């Protein structure tokens with residue numbers, strides 16, 4: 360039941376922008392016991408590609424999500440105009456393989472974008488508007504939300520609480536990097552918390568503390584491949600099969616058998632994404 364709840368098979372890997380052999384990666388994932396993969400959209404075009412990948416294989420159960428990452432917002436708005444969200448909606452409604460909206464959210468760590476430093480007030484405002492538009496789309500389509508949050512906790516919770524405080528359809532904070540105080544807020548909101556290879560890094564003490572304490576019915580595991588390879592593959596191109604390494608790390612951390620963490624995270628993914 361091993362499930363990689365967040366990866367980007369559509370994105371090029373490594374600095375050279377190498378195109379990956381998706382079929383080989385899926386075969387290796389299958390051999391490693393991965394039964395389900397969620398390929399996450401980062402732009403309108405990437406969301407379309409995610410669907411193509413999900414529909415184009417039966418090696419592993421692959422699903423897609425549709426969203427616009429903070430970093431891609433300015434490019435998509437330029438390309439698709441002020442009604443870009445209608446285009447995203449069209450893509451999201453085009454396939455039964457779509458199980459979520461995102462990834463979206465705020466990243467105040469981005470160093471520079473077309474508009475200058477990401478931490479400028481204008482840039483923050485643009486990120487908030489892009490995020491809010493996708494929160495509304497998730498509510499409208501009744502799909503869970505995949506949230507990316509980096510150095511933007513207060514603004515993220517301020518936006519999410521009014522929309523999700525009482526809702527039954529929730530979402531996930533992917534590749535968790537926050538502390539326990541922030542995790543408690545995410546849990547209060549009813550959201551899931553997903554751990555990527557970052558939790559295995561030696562300097563990730565705060566993150567592994569959270570990974571130890573998240574209740575069993577809210578924990579997920581992911582690769583975020585091609586990024587964030589877990590130790591001992593840190594620095595190499597990541598792929599879905601490596602979700603096994605992070606799941607094993609979580610099992611050791613929580614003193615549980617591997618199969619148990621695999622089943623818990625797989626069941627949680629099924630519940631959240633309705634798959």
Ligand SMILES: [Zn+2]
Pocket residue numbers: 365367399462583
């Ligand atoms: Zn991602």
